[in-house]
Amino acid sequence: MTTLKKIPAAEFEIMKVIWKNTPPITTSMLMEQLGKEKKWRAQTLISLLSRLVEREFLSTEKNGKERTYFPLVSKEEYLKYETSNFMERFHENSFLSLVNTLYEGKKLSNKELEKLSEWIKKRGE
Known part of the structure; x- marks a missing residue:
């Protein structure tokens, strides 16, 4: 694993939801749990998830049309x-x-x- 770095507040909000759930978690599950509260569009969430994957906080797999995410950092x-x-x-x-x-x-x-x-x-x- 790479050295940890501080993540922005919006990405931390996503990680808090991911940590509360049993992996894997889907984009739909995150949208359901975060979307109403944050009023984020799906594209915003997907962009933030991509950054978390790039920063090696998450790994992702494609299952059919749905992406699943797994935490790499506890x-x-x-x-x-x-x-x-x-x-x-x-x-x-x-x-x-x-x-x-x-x-x-x-x-x-x-x-x-x-x-x-x-x-x-x-x-x-």
Whole structure:
């Protein structure tokens, strides 16, 4: 597999749907799950899928008139990649910096802080 690269938001939306489904997934299935929400035309979806194939996030096969797609990158792999980049770029790889930013921005509730504290205690054992 090639080195992962950041994908644009629209392509990430497609990947989220693909990851939620059992492979393979067809263009029709994607259109049904994304089309109403995004109001994309079929050609738009096909273009975005082609880019994901070029970037080696998906493989594709033609079955009759329908194309099927298979993920080559798991959700976990991509989230790990994105999170790592985010931590490095914005927080100099400091988990404390990230948590402090979330806390100061009122993004963490007391309950979440308690869960985080429990998580840290378990990791320290």
